[in-house]
Amino acid sequence: MTLYQKIPTTSSRIDPMMLVAAAGIVLLSVVATAAIVRWLPDGGRAGASPVSPPVPATAASSAASLPAAPAVRKVREQNSQARATQFASA
Secondary structure, three states: OOOOOOOOOOOOOOOHHHHHHHHHHHHHHHHHHHHHOOOOOOOOOOOOOOOOOOOOHHHHHHHHHOOOOHHHHHHHHHHHHHHHHHHHHO
């Protein structure tokens, strides 16, 4: 004859916080999937192209070969001088 009863340490119930967390993950996954597939409406960008058209390689190379404007060149020089002083002071 046993003098003690076995204490149950497991439960068949699901913890309510785990249920809420699982439902939240499922909901966020559904919304993310709908946004990727574009099932959700775009309120502010109606009729706008989501991706800009690609630039031809010839236009990109010709723009890179143009000399920089004097104001832009001056700003670049100031930025490089500021970086040099930062490294020198460190």
